[in-house]
Structures are given as structure tokens and as C-alpha cells.
Amino acid sequence: MVTPTLNATRFVQSVSLTLALYFSIIVILSMTMIKPAHASGNVFPIQAPNNVGFLPAYILQFLSVSGTLAEMQAAYNAWLALPTTVCRNQYGPVNCGDISPFSSVVTGPFYTLCPAGYVSGGHDCHLIYPISTCPPHSTGAPATNPTSCTCDDPYVPDPTHSNCILDQYTLSLRIVPGQVEPGKQATVIATVINTVTQKPAAGVAVSIKVDVDAGTGGHAHHDAARPKGSLSGGGSTGPDGTVSFTFMAPEVSGTHTFTAQCDSPTCTNNPVTAKIKVKVDGLELITASPYYALQDSAGKVIGAVKNKHSDNHYLTNAAIKKLKDFAERYNGTVLPGAKLYLNDASLVWGGLFDVGSTPWKSPHTAHDRGRSIDIRAENSGGQYEGAVPFAYFDDTIKAAADAHARAALHCQGSIVTAVCLGIPYNRHFHVDF
Amino acid sequence: MKTSRKLLTGIATLAISLHAHAYPGESIVLDPATGNYTITYRGDSNSTDLSQTVFVPSTKVVPSIRSGFHLGEKSAIVYRYTVSNGTTAKQAIVSVVLDQIIDPIVGELPFPLDQNETKENIDAYRAATKAALSTPANWYGSIIRVTNEDGSKLNRVAWRPKPPIRMGGIPAGHTLTGFGFSSVDLPGVGPSQMDGLGEVLGFPDEGPIESSAIKAELDRIRDNDFVTRPAAVPTIAVPVPFNAAVLLERIQTQMHTWIGMKLLDPTFSSQLDRYFQSAISAYRLNQPKVGKKQIETMRELIEKEHQDLGHDEEHDSDKSQEKNDDRQSALIGRLAARVLDFDLKYVLKRMDDDEDRGHKK
Numbered sequence: 001m002v003t004p005t006l007n008a009t010r011f012v013q014s015v016s017l018t019l020a021l022y023f024s025i026i027v028i029l030s031m032t033m034i035k036p037a038h039a040s041g042n043v044f045p046i047q048a049p050n051n052v053g054f055l056p057a058y059i060l061q062f063l064s065v066s067g068t069l070a071e072m073q074a075a076y077n078a079w080l081a082l083p084t085t086v087c088r089n090q091y092g093p094v095n096c097g098d099i100s101p102f103s104s105v106v107t108g109p110f111y112t113l114c115p116a117g118y119v120s121g122g123h124d125c126h127l128i129y130p131i132s133t134c135p136p137h138s139t140g141a142p143a144t145n146p147t148s149c150t151c152d153d154p155y156v157p158d159p160t161h162s163n164c165i166l167d168q169y170t171l172s173l174r175i176v177p178g179q180v181e182p183g184k185q186a187t188v189i190a191t192v193i194n195t196v197t198q199k200p201a202a203g204v205a206v207s208i209k210v211d212v213d214a215g216t217g218g219h220a221h222h223d224a225a226r227p228k229g230s231l232s233g234g235g236s237t238g239p240d241g242t243v244s245f246t247f248m249a250p251e252v253s254g255t256h257t258f259t260a261q262c263d264s265p266t267c268t269n270n271p272v273t274a275k276i277k278v279k280v281d282g283l284e285l286i287t288a289s290p291y292y293a294l295q296d297s298a299g300k301v302i303g304a305v306k307n308k309h310s311d312n313h314y315l316t317n318a319a320i321k322k323l324k325d326f327a328e329r330y331n332g333t334v335l336p337g338a339k340l341y342l343n344d345a346s347l348v349w350g351g352l353f354d355v356g357s358t359p360w361k362s363p364h365t366a367h368d369r370g371r372s373i374d375i376r377a378e379n380s381g382g383q384y385e386g387a388v389p390f391a392y393f394d395d396t397i398k399a400a401a402d403a404h405a406r407a408a409l410h411c412q413g414s415i416v417t418a419v420c421l422g423i424p425y426n427r428h429f430h431v432d433f
Numbered sequence: 434m435k436t437s438r439k440l441l442t443g444i445a446t447l448a449i450s451l452h453a454h455a456y457p458g459e460s461i462v463l464d465p466a467t468g469n470y471t472i473t474y475r476g477d478s479n480s481t482d483l484s485q486t487v488f489v490p491s492t493k494v495v496p497s498i499r500s501g502f503h504l505g506e507k508s509a510i511v512y513r514y515t516v517s518n519g520t521t522a523k524q525a526i527v528s529v530v531l532d533q534i535i536d537p538i539v540g541e542l543p544f545p546l547d548q549n550e551t552k553e554n555i556d557a558y559r560a561a562t563k564a565a566l567s568t569p570a571n572w573y574g575s576i577i578r579v580t581n582e583d584g585s586k587l588n589r590v591a592w593r594p595k596p597p598i599r600m601g602g603i604p605a606g607h608t609l610t611g612f613g614f615s616s617v618d619l620p621g622v623g624p625s626q627m628d629g630l631g632e633v634l635g636f637p638d639e640g641p642i643e644s645s646a647i648k649a650e651l652d653r654i655r656d657n658d659f660v661t662r663p664a665a666v667p668t669i670a671v672p673v674p675f676n677a678a679v680l681l682e683r684i685q686t687q688m689h690t691w692i693g694m695k696l697l698d699p700t701f702s703s704q705l706d707r708y709f710q711s712a713i714s715a716y717r718l719n720q721p722k723v724g725k726k727q728i729e730t731m732r733e734l735i736e737k738e739h740q741d742l743g744h745d746e747e748h749d750s751d752k753s754q755e756k757n758d759d760r761q762s763a764l765i766g767r768l769a770a771r772v773l774d775f776d777l778k779y780v781l782k783r784m785d786d787d788e789d790r791g792h793k794k
Contacts, residue, residue, distance in 0.1 A: 318579070328555070329575060335596065369643075392596055394599055395596040401528075402589070409633060411637060
């Protein structure tokens with residue numbers, strides 16, 4: 001037996017040339033291989049991992065390698081580093097599909113094992129195609145060593161076409177308009193997107209509910225009976241991936257939260273929330289002025305009710321200007337030096353002002369849009385400070401008219417007379433601007 | 434008579450019901466005998482119970498107003514008004530209001546708002562208002578300039594008896610003079626509003642529901658709770674620098690509004706229009722003599738309809754003056770004639786003044 005000697009330089013050159021040759025072959029094969037059509041249901045087959053083995057001596061002879069066991073193992077490892085998709089026999093690269101048994105077996109210090117890509121046939125090593133399998137939830141064609149894999153229903157290929165996964169959906173909400181007045185409508189649009197394809201998903205059933213956030217809209221009180229508005233419409237998404245709901249806002253202002261979810265199939269980001277403000281726009285706080293009083297002599301905000309409505313002095317800008325005109329007339333001419341004592345106007349976001357004993361119900365009619373205010377008038381209910389005296393009721397009404405406002409008396413539970421005589425325990429002027 | 438009253442009442446009720454989309458049972462019924470309105474309404478949207486109250490309007494006056502105007506110092510026009518209440522009036526007149534005064538009157542200060550709401554500014558504002566308005570004894574005047582929600586502006590001058598208002602006013606059969614102010618704007622003809630003293634309107638609850646048609650109708654009634662009479666009101670702005678053609682156009686535009694007020698015959702208006710157009714063209718072409726001739730012709734046409742128009746200015750506060758603004762010719766009312774004659778004469782005067790200044794240079 002000829003003992004091979006290791007010529008390092010020639011070995012490196014030889015291996016380099018071989019590597020270059022095999023790389024070229026790989027490239028050519030890759031270009032000529034019929035790739036599986038990656039339609040929506042197809043994924044790439046998985047290639048078999050490397051097996052570790054030893055190279056028979058004649059392979060080493062083919063590679064012109066000789067030397068110690070360590071050197072031969074190094075050469076073998078280099079051979080192992082070659083892509084496993086490359087098929088070869090003792091003569092070199094061959095087209096995969098060829099089965100070329102080795103004709104001899106070398107014994108001695110070399111083990112006889114089949115290298116990667118070979119299957120043992122006893123004394124022979126048989127070349128085989130690169131081993132491939134299909135990812136889970138897919139079916140291969142052909143069944144053995146498939147060249148294409150199709151995802152099983154209802155699975156679909158992931159974006160890299162390496163695995164089969166269940167369809168995933170993402171839900172989003174959009175509200176049009178983003179803010180709505182009490183008693184008016186808004187549209188809630190739910191959109192479902194197929195997360196994998198990024199395309200609209202049709203036929204997805206979406207459900208939605210609405211709730212109101214406690215403490216919003218100027219109402220410090222809260223209970224389960226607080227109106228939340230109503231929702232109608234809905235169903236399943238259409239071809240554009242959307243389904244619409246109509247929200248009818250309640251008369252009570254506040255922040256409302258919509259919570260939506262995909263029911264069938266589910267969405268990965270279930271549930272999704274979005275908020276809308278139910279409010280009257282353009283209301284401003286009535287600021288302090290020498291023309292009127294917002295607080296009584298004890299510093300208490302007139303009309304404010306702790307833990308219920310403590311912020312009750314909001315009007316539109318135009319109404320505030322008229323109010324000041326009216327108040328100046330009262331202060332300057334009707335009752336010089338006296339001020340109008342301002343009770344309830346509107347809440348910070350307007351809407352129904354449930355001043356009565358039953359929450360969320362009227363009365364306090366007309367105090368919802370920032371164009372009305374109550375002013376103290378002489379009464380028997382104990383709110384004397386700053387009340388307009390009975391003798392000046394006419395003058396006060398005319399002063400309001402000069403400022404293009406309408407003043408009239410309101411007196412809950414009183415006898416029906418022109419000036420609310422009888423039991424005017426809460427008699428006050430109601431002024432509309 | 435009773436049948437006709439019932440018919441009128443029924444018609445009033447029916448008209449309101451048809452016009453309004455009221456809740457069942459709601460109505461506003463006018464009683465022709467008293468002139469008062471009975472309002473039946475729902476005071477609470479959560480209840481079908483009906484409430485009722487009576488609105489006594491402030492229109493039970495029989496007003497007349499006489500307008501005087503003359504050129505004062507520094508090219509300001511002095512306006513003066515005399516108000517009378519007819520003998521058949523059931524209420525005293527307690528307000529005299531002039532609307533549509535666009536520009537500030539002479540001496541007016543802006544209403545102090547926001548950061549300007551200081552005692553000094555408020556006192557100055559009130560003093561200026563008092564000085565700017567001519568006011569009869571025991572009355573007070575005010576100037577209101579506000580902007581409505583829709584952006585429209587409200588400008589008015591108002592006079593009222595000093596409080597308590599029930600103690601004052603112009604009773605039936607009486608006359609009061611001394612209302613007035615000065616303005617740099619020329620007079621046009623606009624509505625004056627006068628009202629009496631009804632009853633204080635009260636509701637035994639919170640009043641009609643805001644969204645109710647009854648509320649809307651009642652608001653309309655209250656917003657028109659006065660009697661109007663035409664008066665000379667400063668509505669024509671004099672262009673600065675002075676431009677005769679532009680001013681004539683503005684006068685012509687104002688004149689056209691008198692047709693709807695039944696103060697000017699449309700045919701006569703068309704006749705005047707021809708002279709207006711000629712005058713405007715002449716001044717634009719720098720032909721003042723031609724323009725002057727057109728204006729003088731218009732004045733002659735007006736003089737044919739109403740004589741001695743100039744006397745009204747000299748004796749505008751003369752109670753014995755027999756002439757009054759209510760006399761109407763077939764073609765143009767006397768007040769409209771006086772106003773138009775004054776405005777045209779103003780244009781001539783300004784052109785003469787300019788010509789004199791040009792000669793002095």
C-alpha cells in the first residue's frame with residue numbers, strides 16, 4: 001500500500017480548485033433546477049441535515065490526499081463542508097439521481113462509513129438525492145423526497161414560505177368624525193387585515209360594545225345608569241375588509257370607549273379600543289369680571305354641586321359677550337353697583353345638565369349648548385345674596401333684551417302666574433342668548 | 434264679532450300647529466280680545482304632562498317717531514328724535530331702539546372686555562356713552578354692539594326710563610323729545626322699535642323643551658315684541674377720502690330699500706335711477722358740473738312731491754310744526770324725501786367745499 005504524503009501547498013490549491021468547481025456546479029444547478037411554484041399554498045421543502053462519517057481511502061486518493069489520520073480527517077472535514085446538495089461519487093460530481101456504488105471497501109485504519117448524502121448498502125455507499133421533507137401542516141409532492149409542499153387547509157404559507165401557519169388577522173378601529181355632539185351620530189369603522197398577506201379580510205364577524213368613561217364631560221357622579229348611547233349595524237367585513245357601526249351619542253356629554261373584537265375568526269390583537277368625545281365644541285369658561293359674580297361672598301361657586309357638577313359656568317364666546325353687555329347694563333343702570341349672580345350655565349362639554357334629583361334626566365332644559373344661563377332672582381328659597389329684587393324684574397328683562405338676550409322667570413313647582421308668585425322657592429331668571 | 438274672534442283664535446292656533454312640529458297638546462293661542470298669548474307646553478321631555486303660562490306682549494303701544502337731522506360741527510350729522518304714544522295705547526312706551534347703526538356714533542367708546550375690564554375703562558365707557566347720547570330727563574341711553582353666533586353683527590342704540598321702569602315711560606297721549614346722537618354717517622331710513630311694558634314672563638318649571646317647535650315659535654314672538662316705525666338712521670357711510678360717485682352709489686342703494694318699506698314707488702325709483710347713473714358717471718369722468726346738474730334735477734323732482742323739506746331740519750324740535758313724517762305722497766314718503774334731499778344736498782356741499790379748497794390753493 002502506498003502511503004500518501006501531504007503536500008500542503010498542493011493540497012490547498014487542489015481543495016480551492018475543487019471548491020471553485022463545486023461552487024460553479026451549485027450555481028449552475030441552482031439556475032437550472034426547476035423551482036417549485038411558490039403560489040399561495042406552497043412552501044419550500046426542508047433539506048436533510050449533515051451526517052458525519054469518514055471518507056473511504058479511494059476518495060482520499062481521488063482527492064490526492066495522504067498523510068496521517070488527522071490530516072485525512074481534515075481533508076474529510078473539508079469535503080464535508082461542501083454543500084450537501086451536491087451529489088458525487090468517487091469520480092467526482094455527478095447529477096443527483098445517479099446511484100453509483102463504490103466498488104471496494106478499504107479496511108485498516110479507516111472506517112468504512114457512508115458520507116453525507118450517501119446511504120449504506122452494506123459494502124456499498126449509494127448516492128441519493130438530497131433528502132427533503134415538508135414542513136408541518138403541509139403535503140409534499142412527490143410523497144418521498146418532495147420537490148414541492150402545499151399547506152393543508154386552513155394553513156397558509158408564512159411570509160418566507162418556510163412554514164405553514166394559520167391565517168392571522170389584525171383589527172383596527174376608526175371613528176368618523178372623531179368627536180360628536182350629544183344626540184348626533186358617528187360612524188365606527190372596523191377594518192380587518194390579513195396579517196400575512198396584508199390584504200383586506202372579508203367575512204370576518206366583528207362585534208363591538210360601547211361604554212362611557214366615569215368622570216368625563218363635567219359629570220363627577222357616575223353610575224351604571226349613565227347613558228352610553230347606542231350602536232347599530234355591524235356584522236361581517238365586506239370585500240374591502242371593513243364593517244361599519246352607527247353610534248348614536250347620548251344627550252349626556254362624556255368620553256366614550258368602543259371595544260371591538262373579531263369573533264370568527266379571531267384577530268391576533270383582540271380586543272381593540274378607540275375613544276370618541278361626545279361634546280359641544282366651542283364652549284368657554286366664564287371668567288371673572290367686574291360685571292357679575294361667579295362666587296358668593298363665602299367663595300362658593302354659585303350653583304356648583306360637589307361630586308356632581310362643580311364646573312358649571314361655560315358658554316359660547318358670543319354668549320359671554322352678550323352676558324357681559326347685559327350684566328354691565330344691570331350693574332351700571334338697572335341697579336348701579338349691583339352684580340348679577342350667575343348660577344348654572346352649561347357644563348364644560350355641554351350636553352344634558354342633570355341638575356334634578358334624578359341623575360341623567362332633565363330638567364335644566366336649554367343648558368346644553370352654551371347659550372343659556374340662570375341668574376339669581378328674589379325667591380323664598382334662601383339664595384338671597386345678589387338676587388335681582390322683585391321691583392327690578394321688568395328692568396332686568398328689558399336690559400337683557402337690549403343685549404339681544406331673552407330673560408324669563410323659571411320657578412319649579414310654583415303657581416302659574418306671570419311672575420311665578422306663590423311658592424317661588426327656586427325662582428330665578430333663565431336667560432337665553 | 435265673537436264669531437270672528439273665535440275664528441281668528443282658531444286660525445292662530447291652527448297656523449301654529451301646522452307650522453310647528455309640537456308635542457301632542459302643545460299650542461300657542463292668541464286671544465284677539467286681550468292680545469295675550471296662552472302657551473301650553475311640555476316642560477319635561479320625560480313626562481307627557483302639560484304646563485301653561487300666559488305671555489303678555491309689549492306691543493300695546495301706538496308709537497310715532499319724528500326724525501330730525503342737520504349738519505353739525507366737523508361734518509357730523511346731528512340726529513334728534515321725538516316720540517309720541519297714541520291716545521288709544523294700553524301701555525306706556527318704555528323703550529326707543531334704533532337698529533342698523535353700523536359705525537360708532539360720535540364720542541362712543543368700545544365696550545371694555547377681557548383685559549380691558551378695569552374700573553377706569555368701565556367708568557370711561559359709561560361716561561362716554563352718557564355724553565355721546567342725548568337723553569331725556571329720567572331716561573338712560575345705551576349702545577350695544579355684539580356679534581351673534583352666525584357672525585352677524587347687532588348694533589343698536591337704545592333708550593329706556595330709569596329704573597324702576599314701571600314708574601316711567603311715555604304714557605298714552607304724551608310726547609317726549611330729546612333723544613339723539615351725532616354720527617359721521619348720512620341718514621337712511623331704518624326701522625325704529627318701540628315697546629311698552631308687558632308682564633314678566635314666567636314658567637312654573639323650566640319652560641318649553643328646547644327642541645320643541647313651541648319654544649321656537651315663542652322665541653320668534655318675543656324677538657319681535659315691539660312696534661316698528663321708520664326713522665332716519667345713520668346707515669350710509671361717507672367714503673374717506675371723499676368720493677362723490679361712491680357716495681351716490683351708496684345713497685342709491687339705500688334708496689332702493691325704501692321700495693320694500695312702501696316708502697318709495699318703484700316707477701319713481703327708476704326715474705331717479707337714471708339721474709343717479711348720470712351723476713355717478715359724470716363725477717367718475719371728472720365732470721362735476723354735469724353731476725351737480727343731475728343732482729339738482731333729482732332734488733327738484735323730490736320737491737315736487739313734498740315742499741318745504743328744508744324747514745324740517747330747521748324746526749326738527751318744534752312741536753308746533755304741522756308737518757310730520759307720516760304724510761305720504763303717492764311716489765315717495767315725506768321722511769324718505771327729506772332723507773334723500775338731505776343726502777343729495779350733502780354731496781353738493783362736499784363737492785362745493787372741495788372746489789373752494791382747490792381755488793384757495
